Amino acid sequence: MINPYKKNAKLVLSNGIVFPGFSFGASGTAFGEIVFNTGMTGYQEVITDPSYYGQILTFTYPEIGNTGINLEDSESSINVKGIIVRNYSSNNSNWRSLKDFNQWLVEKNIIGLYGIDTRALVKILRSNGSMNGILTSEDKTVENCLKKISEIPKMEGLNLSKEVTTKQQYLWQKPSETTFDIRKKYLEKTKKLKIVAIDFGIKKSILNRLVSHGCEILVLPYRSSLKDVLSNKPDGIFFSNGPGDPSSVNEGIDLARSLIEYGEIPMFGICLGHQIFGLALGGATYKLQFGHRGLNHPCGKNNKIEITSQNHGFAIDPNSLSKDIVKITHHNLNDNTVAGLEVNNKPIFSVQFHPEAGPGPHDSDYLFKKFVSLMLERC
Incomplete structure (x- = not known):
C-alpha cells in the first residue's frame, strides 16, 4: 500500500x-x-x-x-x-x-x-x-x-571504521537463536573459548554465531594495539567486517601484520577483516566497479561451491599475494575475485563473504567450526 x-x-x-x-x-x-x-x-x-x-x-x-x-x-x-x-x-x-x-x-x-x-x-x-x-x-x-x-569525497581513501567502531570494549555472550547444524553433543565437548574481536563495524549476527559455537567474545575498538589484544590472553582473534576503503585502515593493517608475524593464535577475518589480512600479507586492494551486495554469490574452488551473502566494494588483487606466504581458498565464481585465503603454516584464514548470514542455505557456517577447531587444537 x-x-x-x-x-x-x-x-x-x-x-x-x-x-x-x-x-x-x-x-x-x-x-x-x-x-x-x-x-x-x-x-x-x-x-x-x-x-x-x-x-x-x-x-x-x-x-x-x-x-x-x-x-x-x-x-x-x-x-x-x-x-x-x-x-x-x-x-x-x-x-x-x-x-x-x-x-x-x-x-x-x-x-x-x-x-x-x-x-x-x-x-x-x-x-x-x-x-x-x-x-x-x-x-x-x-x-x-x-x-x-x-x-563529497569518493569512497577510495576513506577510513570509515573509525566512525562505526565501538568506543569502549565490551563482552558479548548472547548466542544465535538458530543452531543450524550445531549438535548439543558438539557443544558439550567444546571448551569455552575466549575470542578478542576487533570491531571495524561488526554485525550482531557474527557475534551470536561465535557464541553459539562455544565462544565468548571481548570486542575491542579498531585502534587497539598488539598489547591490548595479547594482554587479554585470547584463544582466538577475529577481524570484523566494516565500511570504507580497507587500504586506509592503517591501524588495523599494522595490528594484523604484527599478529600474523606472532603467528601462534588462530585468527579469522570476514569481509573488511579479510581485506585487511590481505594487505597485512603484502597484498593490494582495488575498488570494484559496482561491488558485490546480495545473497546469492557463488564462491568456491576445486569443484566445491558455496552460495554466499556479500556486501563489499573492494577486493584483493590476487597477483599481489605471494604464493609462498598465502593460499587462495575461494574465488567469487561470478568474476573470479579473491573470496578466501589462508596463511601458509599458520592458523590464520579469512573470507570475503558473510558465513553468518545464512541467505537460505547455510553453506558457509562450517567456517565458524573451523575457527573453533583451530583454537581447540592449541588449548
Whole structure:
C-alpha cells in the first residue's frame, strides 16, 4: 500500500542523471555513494549493517517494507544514509512485526525515495560504476545538488571504521537463536573459548554465531594495539567486517601484520577483516566497479561451491599475494575475485563473504567450526 500523501523527492547522480520520485521515511537530504543490493529478503538486517555506512542503498527487489520491523533483526545501531525502492509497503503482515517500516525510518532519520525505475538506476550503476549522489525531499535545484556532489569525497581513501567502531570494549555472550547444524553433543565437548574481536563495524549476527559455537567474545575498538589484544590472553582473534576503503585502515593493517608475524593464535577475518589480512600479507586492494551486495554469490574452488551473502566494494588483487606466504581458498565464481585465503603454516584464514548470514542455505557456517577447531587444537 503506497502512502497517498505523496511528497516529491529526487535522486541526483554525479553524472547529472536525475530520478524524480516521491519521499517516504525521514525528510531532508542525504548524500553519499549510491549502491545496490540484490537480496529478496532481510531488508532490516541490510539497512542496519555498518558496512553500508556513508552509502545510499538501492533495493532491486520491487517492494520493501511488507514485513515491518521487529526487535531481533537489526545488526547494529548504525544505519544507511538513505534507501531507494520501487515501491514501499506500510501494510505489515509478519507475526514478529512491532513497528511500521515508514515509522521506523523516520525514527532512525533514514531518508527514502520510491516510485522510480530502480532497474534503470541499477543498469546505470552496473555500466558506469557506483557513484556519489544526493537523495533529497527538499526544494533543491539540480545545479545545487551537482555542486554539493562535487564536494563529497569518493569512497577510495576513506577510513570509515573509525566512525562505526565501538568506543569502549565490551563482552558479548548472547548466542544465535538458530543452531543450524550445531549438535548439543558438539557443544558439550567444546571448551569455552575466549575470542578478542576487533570491531571495524561488526554485525550482531557474527557475534551470536561465535557464541553459539562455544565462544565468548571481548570486542575491542579498531585502534587497539598488539598489547591490548595479547594482554587479554585470547584463544582466538577475529577481524570484523566494516565500511570504507580497507587500504586506509592503517591501524588495523599494522595490528594484523604484527599478529600474523606472532603467528601462534588462530585468527579469522570476514569481509573488511579479510581485506585487511590481505594487505597485512603484502597484498593490494582495488575498488570494484559496482561491488558485490546480495545473497546469492557463488564462491568456491576445486569443484566445491558455496552460495554466499556479500556486501563489499573492494577486493584483493590476487597477483599481489605471494604464493609462498598465502593460499587462495575461494574465488567469487561470478568474476573470479579473491573470496578466501589462508596463511601458509599458520592458523590464520579469512573470507570475503558473510558465513553468518545464512541467505537460505547455510553453506558457509562450517567456517565458524573451523575457527573453533583451530583454537581447540592449541588449548
